Amino acid sequence: MNFFANPFMPTQARPSGGQENLAVSVSEAMTTLMDPFGFGRAAFDYWRDSVERSVLYLDVMRERGNQYLAHMEQTKPSVLGFETEVLVDGRTLPQPTNYELLRVIPPEGVETDPLSRPFVVVDPRAGHGPGIGGFKPDSELGVALRAGHPCYFIGFLPFPEPGQTVEDVVESEVAFLRHIIERHPETTEKPMVVGNCQAGWQVMMAAALEPDVFGPILIAGAPLSYWAGEHGKAPMRYTGGMAGGSWVTAMTSDLGNGLFDGAWLVQNFERLNPANTYWKKQYNLFANVDTEANRYLEFERWWGGHVVLGGEEIQYIVDNLFIGNRLSTAQLVTRDGRRIDLRNVRSPVVVFCSRGDDITPPPQALGWIRDLYDDEKDIIANEQTIVYCQHDTTGHLGIFVSSSVSRKEHTEFTANMDYIDVMPPGLFETTITHVDEHDQGELIERDYLLEFTPRNFDELDREVMHEPEDDRRFATVARISEINLGLYRIFMQPWLQAVMTPEAARWIRRMHPIRLGYKLLSDRNPMSVPLPVMAEQIRQDRHPVGKDNLFKAFETMTSDQIVTGLNAMRDARDSATERLFMDIYGQPLLQAAVGLYGDAHVHRRRPGDEPEHRRFLEQRQNELREKIEQGGAHEAVMRAVIYVLGGAPATDERNFKRLRASRAALEPSTKLSDFKHLVREQFFILKLDREQALSSLPTLLKGQSNAEIDAHLTHLEDVLSASGELSEHAASRFAQVSELFSQARPAVKAVESSPDTPQQPPAKASQAPAKATQETPAKATQKAPAKATQKAPAAKSNASTKKPTASRRKPPTKG
Template identity: 50%
Template structure:
């Protein structure tokens, strides 16, 4: 049968009339939403403590009352009706990013980081901030304040089985890591979402934002902007920097999406704009620290930042598990900037283990920067799994892991051990797995090092020759006037209540809503409109790609010039990255002492130590840990009175010590195993049955793992008995730690 040709629909006068009425009505409704946005902006900026939290909050600690006052505050999230909080569970603390926008994004929706943590029964707290900084506050002052807030949370939950889980989004991620390196004893697991920690990292042809500091000549422009603000840095410049990364969305898609879906999109649009337009300010000194030490200097992972008393900020001091959540679709904090700090600090996974660190990462394939901590889909999947399995993460043996999520419906074994819709498995990884994501070569590192050196020179020149004159001219009233004239602020004001030409839109919009006549979806003029929109987006995307390519080539040409590098003191022959963390001789001495101590204790312990040793030995052959196995361990702890006496912290210590013993001397550790087991064969058989229940929870053992289990049977004195899989006792899933 011959293929029928597609005949284009010929527009009629009726089509043109229907579309023109629809377009006119949409234009009026669009203008009215712009008016509402302007009024919302003015109302938001007049509030003392504006935020976009979906949940009720109770003030616990006001940072302005501290010895070194800051504009931060700790609030307790009030659980919604129907949400039951378990006082025995560790609290969650969400720290909001101060990146130009107002606070509240971590609790922006019911399906959010806060929402999923409360659903799992955890008490929740939120660390936010006021729009304007306290005069003279510094990044170090904020770090001390956040430590004070965590001390307050810990004191409020003495019965909790573990220190608080702290979540740092975006800019708050590096801030949390700084606090954790200075006060590691205050932290349970740390989750950093979309947080940059290795600021030069990226992939050629992508991630052009990292070049901006060098192309602008360094941080002198940051100092100039702070001086033009009379000591205040306007966060609207940071928001504009975000918007510049996606001109198609900024200049067209965001507004067109509202216009084309004006009957359904207004509420979502206004809700997002309430946060996006909630511009805040920083002290010029705060912003200068961020740019000099982090984004241009890249000194954090190298351990080159020191506090006012000389203490080095070394991320290797962090003793809590670190969960890194990033995305390949994030052009603000790409996976390399979120993960390459691990490469800056460590030469191998064994070195990670030597510091007792547990690092878990997961890489989303498509979600954008804001979606990492705003998207309801991400909250229901990744954040829900992290919250539900936070105790599993806390007791993982030291090392590097990737969290892999698979649908629970695909779980052939142990489905009753899974409480949510996904099964989380933490699979062992090496540094090469991070390197495969792409990153800089040594030539790239030298270019960025040259840009950092030139930044220091330009900043010194600016402070010597221009800064005194600018500070003399710019007074606080002048600075305030310039802030109000910022393009991002003006776009709200022009459509706001102070504009008399917008007064008519409200009444006319009401009339339009009463007589609304949307065009049919198959109207040919609607298709033409969509076609035109796609062409505009394609044009803006082409312009973005061209500008990004040009910026990369310019950066490489300027800072890759051998003459400039030589003049700036960059050693072109060195193969060591310019910002590689130094090794610590003291730490190596402590590791040697710890190894000697563990060797001396390999024959000490009882059944709990023996079972932990056996479980780890067999489980290591699987190359990862499944949440079903951990849930089986929980049930065994509840079922066996001896195991139940261990707190979560004691259980974690036991597992880590046995793991390190196996790493130090596997054969000697295993040879000592029978001495830890009970004498009676029936007791040994019961212990071995418990071991198999845990190991079989996530599926039958095969290959090397099965061989290791058979070896355990021999060590237990049960080598004549079969080691076929057995069923895990079925009880109601319970996620609480016992």
């Protein structure tokens, strides 16, 4: 039966056959006479549509509740969209944890190469269950699988093992990576590891302790510097101070009988954006219930998959990271005495963050670089490569969930992992541009191109926006947190631990408002019994209205006003919280009471170098000095490429592709690890003594024939032109390199003459007469960078070079 039939045309009186059109015309005419402006019809259509949408909306919420209950009843709940097999169960390790190493089975039609670099995704354990890094085809795992990489996933179970600590989790991840390396003995490259959100700092801790098991590291939306943040845009960093420290965390764990309910963390995230939590997300489903149901349920399956953390784990995280900020200042020490110093990470680190992220804003994602190093030269001295990429708009979850981000940013990171792995040490920013903005299309295999630009700390400071005055405030919070935690443990904790039982803790978890919201709208509620029947009937005879309906437009406008009002309330709340925090913890009297007032105290000390590290650097420099004149043509070419590109404002994957392809042609057995070693060694030699490194190029090329030197110069031109036209500074460097290569040419034999003819000294190759020119292939026909060909053709004489010869008579200078 149709409950929403046209009231002007009753169902039982509706004509059939040829009379129907006439009856409808009469009905429309009558309706027009009764409602000439159409307000009544629009109102009725909107009323009918809104009633139908309400029923369908409630039915979707019922399905959400059923989905939640079924998900939480699983032994190993996960939202992974790919089939997997368990390789290592963390519960079987010497220090048991609730983590697992899974091998991702490629879907049908997708093939992976076992010789390719393994790809590992580590999911965040911040209140939700595992699987978000691969819960749909366009995800981090989906991108890597399509690229042909063997993929692995590190997930976790809903409940921790008894006595499990953060250090145990870190050691488990190291054990998992060792197992992956053992599974790929023929692959010399170490696994690329992706750490999302909270998993990012876990991965960095593991890489600092065991750097040899990591390849390139991508940390997406991962907070590492918790005191950092821009005023007015980082509300979460004030949470610990406004709560009086970490005693609240300890109390919550005690109420859980030693377990911390992750639903409290999810609630903190939801409070950041009340407009989205309480209205926008739900209204979007209501307004588009015919098309949004599946997408909504897919996301809610992960968002509602709450897990539990151990009380000792969460206390360590809050005390040492959120409030203490000890990770980014190398103050963490393991129980066996090892210092966790992120400067020990030897793998390239890619930091992916977003300006639209209110949970991990760019200052918190990048501030650790400023905390650890004095400048970009300090990064180079520690042989580290740090690349950062900033998205303009996406939110926190979009960094590792959004399909558009996966198809663009994550696809480029995955495709360029080998290039990132061989990049020289330093600080770089990467940008992703569409291929339409570039030429050299034969070297670009995808729709986007990843470009790398060297950065200095002045440019980094504009992103970090460090405020020294804030450091003292957050240090005061850390001291007060320690005091309040101590008082709680003396006066309140014994009483709570005495009265709490496992049954009471489970009841409190079940009654959490977020968990309860899922259960109340499910089939376990008797009031929901008629919903599926009504929803199915409506789907069979749906009457949606368009956006041109007057009342539907009023509905949209009202929704926008509600969102604007909630956003205004949020902004007022965040602004008041920030002012209150600054006023309370900026009080000199309070700072003095906890021993922090005065300029004599430095609260964000940069960790100094250990004596052993200084001796290592000195030994390394001595070794490099001995290698300046050691090697051959490969070392000379690589040194020249690094020197010329060092004068370019940016570089991209095209240079790497040509350089690696040409090297593979010359030495087919060359491994990527050897190639990386060659690049880094020549980079450090140039940094150590540029003048001697350049002046020794003819020595490295000694014994090469004219044809071989010409081939090297052709190769250089081909590589350097891959990214387009050279800058004026880079072209000048190329001219300098061309001259040095020409100095290595074999001396021209003197022409036989009579005793009366005076003997001339051998001419340099660049000044050779016609006879020497005949022995050498003409360089004028070679393809060269646009500016370089005008300023320094490789084998032409100085007379034909526009670069002044006076500059070539000087020895190579620094800078």
